[in-house]
Amino acid sequence: MTIETARNSHPIYFIGAFATGGLLTFMVHLNGELARYGNALFSSWTAHGTGIIAAVILLLVLRGRRAPMAEKTAGAPWWAYLGGVSGAATVILTSTAVNSPLGLSGTLALGLAGQVAFSLAADSWGLFGLPKRRPDLQDIAALGLVVTGGALIILFGRGAA
Secondary structure, X not given: OOHXXXXXXXXXXXXHHHHHHHHHHHHHHHHHHHHHHOOHHHHHHHXXXXXXXXXXXXXXXXXXXXXXXXXXXXXXXXXXXXHHHHHXXXXXXXHHHHOOOOHHHHHHXXXXXXXXXXXXXXXXXXXXXXXXXXXXXXXXXXXXXXXXXXXXXXXXXXXXX
16 A cells, blocks of 8 residues: 555545544453453453354354355464464453553553554564565654653643543
8 A cells, every 4th residue: 555545545444443442442441440340360351251252143143144155265374363362461461551550541552652663563574474564754753653642641641630
């Protein structure tokens, strides 16, 4: 995708990304509440148990609508199965961090900074089958702004409340 294509993307993609950010914030808050009344492991089990139940219901509803496959597709690479492990660890760690002095905004700010940094590394090294792409000055500036914004939230956000 070229920069021009990215700039001319349909607005629904930006609305969807913004909405998922809001849902992520809501999820981290709810998981933090579960951890506060139980513990972080209980929070992770509850979140993933709910996801399994929703997935089973969705599969049962969609079972009859599936079109037959003409040919067998290749299996997923081994590292694709690690998503569950990282998801469980993410819920446990964010549930713990939300209930620390960082609070919800600090936890999300550091999480966003980590996501941007790791995605730049994945692009740079060509991880997960991605084409190698060297981060440019705009990428580094974006990471710097995210880290700076997170630091402002963590260091100076408490006095405003």
